[in-house]
Amino acid sequence: MKELIAKYREKGFKLTPQRLAILKFLNGNTSHPTAEDIYSNIKKIYPTVSFATVYNTLQTLKDKNEILEITIDPQKKHYDPNIKPHHHIICIECNTIGDIFEDYSEALRLPDYIAMEFKPVGSHVDFYGLCIKCQKKERRKRQ
Amino acid sequence: MKELIAKYREKGFKLTPQRLAILKFLNGNTSHPTAEDIYSNIKKIYPTVSFATVYNTLQTLKDKNEILEITIDPQKKHYDPNIKPHHHIICIECNTIGDIFEDYSEALRLPDYIAMEFKPVGSHVDFYGLCIKCQKKERRKRQ
DNA sequence: TATTAAATTAGAATTATTCTAATTTAGATA
DNA sequence: TATCTAAATTAGAATAATTCTAATTTAATA
Structure with missing residues (x-):
């Protein structure tokens, strides 16, 4: 501190x-x-x-x-x-957000047609899914 | 129609x-x-x-x-x-949004530590950058 | 310690979005 | 074709997130 x-x-x-x-x-x-x-x-x-x-x-x-x-x-x-640049995953049920420390930048190349229209300065991946708590809730519901 | x-x-x-x-x-x-x-x-x-x-x-x-x-x-x-699932690029100056039709799903694997916490159902890449108009404006400003 | 630019505050304003409840209407049915 | 009704529309109010305002306070310097 x-x-x-x-x-x-x-x-x-x-x-x-x-x-x-x-x-x-x-x-x-x-x-x-x-x-x-x-x-x-x-x-x-x-x-x-x-x-x-x-x-x-x-x-x-x-x-x-x-x-x-x-x-x-x-x-x-x-x-x-x-x-530090990183990515996120958000739970579509409860909106909890998790951090993803993984460098995808190599894979995230822009196709040519868009590179003509935009000069990229960065990127960010939004994953969405279900957090472990909400997975359990879903399972309980289905029973 | x-x-x-x-x-x-x-x-x-x-x-x-x-x-x-x-x-x-x-x-x-x-x-x-x-x-x-x-x-x-x-x-x-x-x-x-x-x-x-x-x-x-x-x-x-x-x-x-x-x-x-x-x-x-x-x-x-x-x-x-x-x-159709696709991605977007937004101009950080004027907020214009462009479409990116490119399948990155193979590359966007989640690391194990997060796969234990979230079950992913999808992903979306946000690119950000400068659209061609705003690039030109920037250039003009700098002169 | 005095000075002052920057930060804080309460509350109003703004913006995006959602809700409400009365009215209208598209499309099904007689 | 006229009637019916569930669904859609509307104006406007309500809500929620965020920003602004202008008066007041304060941290950090001189």
Whole structure:
């Protein structure tokens, strides 16, 4: 956490307690929280925190390339503090998101006809499926 | 268009003029319209059409597997009448979406550790990049 | 310690989407 | 062809996610 603080101060971040709480919450978090998730967690410690602060901080972190915004859930955005390029799988039942650390970039070549229209800068694979919990629920239902 | 009508009537669709206009608009459309795009287009012909009708029809079409909902633009959903599985590339400047007809499924194997947590049912690749128009704009800016 | 640019806040505004409940209508049936 | 009814349409309200506003506070520097 010490390094975290040093790191953000270095980047010109003004380190407020709210912001620090958000950073702490995100640090190493693999649950892909939404803004709402972050807000309600921080609110426990700083009951006056506002959504604006959460969104502002997320925006700043995005701008500084410290978090990824994940567009895989049709309902809302999720955030991921792991900025190493990776992919995701979302459960079509409960929307749980899992991380996939696998480099598919070699295989993901664009066909020529589209390379003429777009210059790619990156790619991301959305897998969708059923998480283990929802698989079990499905099985129970079917019996 | 004749077949289109027959096809939907077969499926138990009640064919109202508004709905028909939506079907017509979507048929063969590769622009990945949003609900708003569809609404404003239909409104030209049926000025009293409501968003509810557009969303209802989209929902029905989704249920009947006649269109795909695309979650690639963080701002809103896009719709695609091409239900053949394919992938997309979105311009990070103007949000234009292009289709990529390429089967990557062989390459997109899930690593074991995640296959234990999720049973995959599908996948979709989001490419992001710059469309040709925005590439040109960028070049102009840089000069 | 004073200064100030940046951050926080409550709450309003905006945008996308969904819901409601009254009305209309397509298509089946008599 | 007229009647019936379940399904579709509508205006507008409601909801949910996100962004904006403008007044206030504060972290970090000088």
